[in-house]
Amino acid sequence: MQRLSLEVDVQLYRMLQSAAQANNLSVEEECMRRLQGGERRSRYIQALVAELRADEEQRRASEQCC
Template identity: 55%
Template sequence: MHRLVIEVDRQLYQQLENAAQAHHVSLEVECRRRLAALECQSRYVQAVLAEMRAEEEPQRAAGEQAT
């Protein structure tokens, strides 16, 4: 799996953490949710998300075959 590292300032990080807690999700899920909301606005974000989904697809397929 590839790792995406995003540098954010302390205030934005705190806002992300607060939103994650409010939605009862992990920080990663909150970031993905926000990226998905931006997907329609940015071709770059669309490309990054498409790459992430493509990388996860073999894992999903393997998980479905195991059940």
């Protein structure tokens, strides 16, 4: 299993975690909900979602090849 390390603003990440828990979602799902819900577009959230997607695609590709 490969690991992905991100440097994120701790306060913002905690807010995302809290909102995700309150909505029974993962952090990625909470980010997507915010992006799709028409809430203020955040470059940080867009970058975080892109990193999460890339990590998931890489994980799937490594599972398929071996």
